[in-house]
Amino acid sequence: MKQWSVAQVQQAVQEGTCSEEDIQEWEKDPRAGVRKACAAWRKREARAALQLEQWQEMCAVENSFARNGFQAVGGVDEVGRGPLAGPVTAACVILPDNFYLPGLTDSKQLSDARRREFAGILYENALVGIGSCSAQEIDELNIYQASRQAMVRAVQNLPEKPDALLVDAMNLPLDLPQESLIKGDARSVSIAAASVCAKVHRDDEMKQFDAEWPDYGFAAHAGYGTKQHLEALETHGVLSIHRKSFTPVKNCL
Structure with missing residues (x-):
């Protein structure tokens, strides 16, 4: 049997060109570098299996709709209910058949870099609609109704009409x-x-405001009531993008 160098084993593991049979054979190797590479492969495979299992669990509702004849199912969510400034933003996304994006979950559980990576993939492969309600609309409607309206606009802004939501x-x-769905994300x-998609879109808009x-530091806190933001309100006053019906802003009027 071919004698692999440690470097060759490490490269095969890193590039994913080895098989389960290769790993089983290499795990018998006494060299520490080979054993370490095999352990890394096992860890990566276990993580991939867990991500696949989680994905399948999170596809259950979509699959149920598909079995009932609904193919274009749009998922809808919003971000930005709590901030003192900026819009509440929603997105509606229809994923293509057989789509798989390992690690996709609630945006709050992802780093900014991972959110942006995923958003790029979603915009390339899925149908995405964005909707929002401004601070003025939030003050007029209340945050619950504004969030609802932003979601409606996101659905209406899809390139194609969904079969179900x-x-x-x-x-x-x-x-x-x-x-x-409670905790649907x-x-x-x-x-x-x-x-x-909603989170990345809103964050980009807050950077424009920054x-x-x-x-005011909008790029750092996205409009939430941080110490920096509250101090800026006290020092520089209320802007047109502030939600004047929210108590910390109202107190500065």
Whole structure:
């Protein structure tokens, strides 16, 4: 049998060109470098298996809709209910058949870099609609109704009309079959995809506001009521993008 050098084993493991049979054989090798490479392969395979299992679990609701004839199922989620400034933003995402994006989950569980990586993949492969309600609309409607309206706009802004909807903890006034899921961004791949797209879109908008009003630190806190933001409100005053119906802002008027 071919004698592999430690470097060759490490390269095969890193590039994924080895098989289970190779690993089983190499695990008998007394060299520490080979054993370490095999352990890394086992760990990676276990993580991949777990991600696949989680993905399959999060596809359960979509699969149920598909069995009932609904092919274009849109997942809907929103971000930005809590901030003192900026819009509440929603996304609706229809994933293609046989789509798989390991690690996709609730956007709050992902790093900014991973969210942006995933958003790029989603925009390339899925149908995405974005909707939002401004701070002025939030003040007029209240945050619950504004969040709902942002979700409706996201659905309406899809390139194609969905057959059905999966919505994170909300019922929408749309003539479409839909199911509301509590903590849906952790239970449905479509809703998780929507949470990622909505989060990235809103963060980018807050960075634009940061460029316009650099004293407030919007790029850092995205409009949430951090110490930096509250101090900026006290020092520099209320802006047009602030939610004047929210108490910390109202107190500065």
